[in-house]
Amino acid sequence: MSSLCYTRRIRNLWAPVLASWHLKVTIPDRPVHQLKNLMTMAEDKPWALISEHGPKIQAILMWNTYPAAEPSLLSSLPSLKVVANGGVGIDHLDVPYITSLGVKVANTPGVVSDATADMAMGLLLASARKIVEGHQIAVDPKTTSIPQSLMGVEVTGSTLGIIGLGHIGYKIAQRSKGFDMKILYHNRHRRSVEDEQSVGASYCENMDDLLRESDFVVLVVNLSPETKGLISHRELSLMKPTATLINVSRGLVVDQDALVKALRSGEIRAAALDVTHPEPLPRDHPLLSLPNVLITPHVGTYTYATTRRMVQCMVDNAVAAVNGQPVPNEVKLK
Numbered sequence: 193m194s195s196l197c198y199t200r201r202i203r204n205l206w207a208p209v210l211a212s213w214h215l216k217v218t219i220p221d222r223p224v225h226q227l228k229n230l231m232t233m234a235e236d237k238p239w240a241l242i243s244e245h246g247p248k249i250q251a252i253l254m255w256n257t258y259p260a261a262e263p264s265l266l267s268s269l270p271s272l273k274v275v276a277n278g279g280v281g282i283d284h285l286d287v288p289y290i291t292s293l294g295v296k297v298a299n300t301p302g303v304v305s306d307a308t309a310d311m312a313m314g315l316l317l318a319s320a321r322k323i324v325e326g327h328q329i330a331v332d333p334k335t336t337s338i339p340q341s342l343m344g345v346e347v348t349g350s351t352l353g354i355i356g357l358g359h360i361g362y363k364i365a366q367r368s369k370g371f372d373m374k375i376l377y378h379n380r381h382r383r384s385v386e387d388e389q390s391v392g393a394s395y396c397e398n399m400d401d402l403l404r405e406s407d408f409v410v411l412v413v414n415l416s417p418e419t420k421g422l423i424s425h426r427e428l429s430l431m432k433p434t435a436t437l438i439n440v441s442r443g444l445v446v447d448q449d450a451l452v453k454a455l456r457s458g459e460i461r462a463a464a465l466d467v468t469h470p471e472p473l474p475r476d477h478p479l480l481s482l483p484n485v486l487i488t489p490h491v492g493t494y495t496y497a498t499t500r501r502m503v504q505c506m507v508d509n510a511v512a513a514v515n516g517q518p519v520p521n522e523v524k525l526k
């Protein structure tokens with residue numbers, strides 16, 4: 193088998209997984225290299241590598257943040273059986289086109305949920321309590337007193353609105369319960385009464401009600417034609433001037449121009465974003481210089497344990513597809 197990995201994550205995390213295939217694999221510290229003609233890792237030059245190894249490639253393993261596999265590229269891989277994505281969001285892949293080639297698409301749901309929920313809570317707390325600003329003041333030798341601008345907003349007992357109470361959203365609700373937060377949620381499908389009761393979440397059929405009532409609004413929806421631009425000027429104007437928008441889904445779910453306006457005018461208090469569009473933002477983008485914005489570079493799943501689990505899951509998906517077995521996390525067209 194020959195597989196192609198695009199990887200931008202710590203390379204040695206692949207080693208134990210590959211070893212579990214009973215392969216003696218060493219991963220030399222080179223950006224592009226071949227592993228026993230079986231798995232080729234491509235960091236910087238995937239396209240060049242593909243033209244070299246194209247006919248042999250049966251699986252592509254790629255991170256969700258990597259530039260999408262191009263249609264012309266995929267159709268030039270006659271042995272390709274699967275595109276195994278690292279991450280749950282597959283908005284960067286043209287699933288109908290890929291499956292029309294007889295190639296399966298797989299993702300890594302479940303294993304990303306805890307780390308992404310932790311990240312959402314981290315952003316919420318850091319923004320509410322101005323933790324990054326506090327650090328800057330603490331390490332600044334010129335600062336002798338604590339400025340009032342460091343005054344935060346209370347998290348405990350506040351109202352959290354979760355837009356998208358799927359796997360990750362539910363984990364966020366579980367965490368927020370520990371902060372005695374009142375939890376509202378909006379979803380395409382209402383969760384069961386048991387699910388709602390176990391985290392104390394109340395369903396808002398109308399998203400506007402959630403926006404009006406929440407102190408923190410967290411976005412956890414998949415990016416789709418329905419959710420692109422879900423939060424635009426109208427939605428931001430419904431939010432409280434003291435409210436914070438947190439986004440751990442995809443940058444395109446928010447109309448960023450409208451967000452910049454709302455943050456500048458004080459229509460909302462702050463934003464904390466692990467995702468933007470594009471990623472990274474151009475260095476002169478206004479979101480990078482607004483004092484009420486906290487941005488992290490799409491690192492919701494970026495922990496050792498979660499990355500290891502994602503790698504294992506990608507490899508399991510790829511091996512199953514190549515062996516003609518059911519793919520554990522195949523993404524099926526609706």
Ligand SMILES: O=C(O)C(=O)CO
Binds near residue numbers: 282491
């Ligand atoms: O799983 C995904 O799709 C992510 O983007 C995690 O941050």
